[in-house]
Amino acid sequence: MIPRLDHREPVSETVQHYVRELHALGFEGEIHCDDATRTVLSTDNSIYQVYPQVVVFPKDHEDLCLIVRAAHDHEVTLYPRGGGTGTNAQSLGASVVVDTSKHMNQILEINVEERWARVQCGAVKDHLNAEIRQHGLFFCTGSLHIQSSDDRRNDQHRRKWARISQIWEDTRPCSESQSGTLDWRNTGNQRAVR
Numbered sequence: 001m002i003p004r005l006d007h008r009e010p011v012s013e014t015v016q017h018y019v020r021e022l023h024a025l026g027f028e029g030e031i032h033c034d035d036a037t038r039t040v041l042s043t044d045n046s047i048y049q050v051y052p053q054v055v056v057f058p059k060d061h062e063d064l065c066l067i068v069r070a071a072h073d074h075e076v077t078l079y080p081r082g083g084g085t086g087t088n089a090q091s092l093g094a095s096v097v098v099d100t101s102k103h104m105n106q107i108l109e110i111n112v113e114e115r116w117a118r119v120q121c122g123a124v125k126d127h128l129n130a131e132i133r134q135h136g137l138f139f140c141t142g143s144l145h146i147q148s149s150d151d152r153r154n155d156q157h158r159r160k161w162a163r164i165s166q167i168w169e170d171t172r173p174c175s176e177s178q179s180g181t182l183d184w185r186n187t188g189n190q191r192a193v194r
Contacts, residue, residue, distance in 0.1 A: 008035065008038075008039075008051055009051065009053070009094070011033050011053050011054060012053060014074055014075070014076060015053040015054050015074075015076060015095070015096065017074055018054075018070055018071065018073075018074040018076050018096065019031055019033065019054060021070045021073065021074065022056070022066060022067065022070050025066045025069070025070060026066070027056075027058075027063055027066050027067070028059045028060070028062075028063055029056060029057045029058040029059040029060075029063045029103060030056070030057040030102070031054060031055075031056050031057075032054065032055045032056075032057070033053075033054050033055075037055050038051055038052050038053075038054075038055060039051070041055050041081065041097050041099065042092065043092070044081075044085070044086050044087075044089060044090075044091050044092060045085045045086060045087050046086060046087050046088055046089040046092075048089035048092055049092070050089065050092040050093055050094055051094065052079070052092075052093060052094060052095065052096065052097040053076075053094065053095050053096060054095075054096050054097070055096075055097045055099055056096060056097070056098050056099070057099050057100075057102045057103055058098065058100060058103065058104060059103045059104075060103070060104065064098075064100075064104075067096075067098055071096065076095050076096050077093060077095040077096065078095070078096050078098050079091055079092060079093035079095065079096065079097045079098065080098050080100065080121075081097050081098060081099045081100065081101065082100060082101055082121065082122055082123075082124070083101050083122070083124045099122075100120070100121045100122030101122040101124070102122070103122070104120040104121055104122040105120055105122040105123050105124065105127070106119070106120045106123065107119050107120075107123055107127065107128055107131055108120065110131060110132060112132070112135045112137065115137070117132075117139075125139060
């Protein structure tokens with residue numbers, strides 16, 4: 001159950017201008033300023049709750065570019081959101097929540113031999129595992145590399161990456177392609193699980 005929000009701010013003029021510019025630029029995704037959507041996306045898998053000004057659901061890479069361009073022009077802050085499974089409130093914010101889980105959630109390519117996958121930024125680990133299970137593979141997100149929680153949180157916040165593996169390994173960032181997908185490959189830092 002979602003706890004009651006005692007204070008809900010109306011959509012600011014700045015964000016209203018931002019939304020109008022998104023429409024003018026040809027944004028094809030969905031834009032929600034209603035209380036129901038804003039309330040649902042004010043929480044994730046953490047104990048925190050932050051009421052956003054607006055929630056946008058981009059349809060494709062071009063929509064993501066428009067979101068960023070308009071945010072730059074209007075100086076609004078973007079909060080990327082995948083599956084909302086974060087436990088540190090990384091996807092919560094009092095400005096614009098960009099939810100990619102609705103339309104940009106496809107697994108585009110799986111290379112079983114080389115053990116890599118190309119996924120859209122809203123793809124969910126469970127869906128990837130369901131696809132690769134038939135090949136005897138399992139993707140695990142654990143990282144053995146020692147790093148501060150701030151570094152790990154920032155890495156996870158900025159990137160969506162995946163490794164198809166039967167082993168645990170240090171997960172390294174991948175590079176974004178022109179199509180808005182992430183190509184994530186074997187880094188060689190492997191350690192077997194027994």
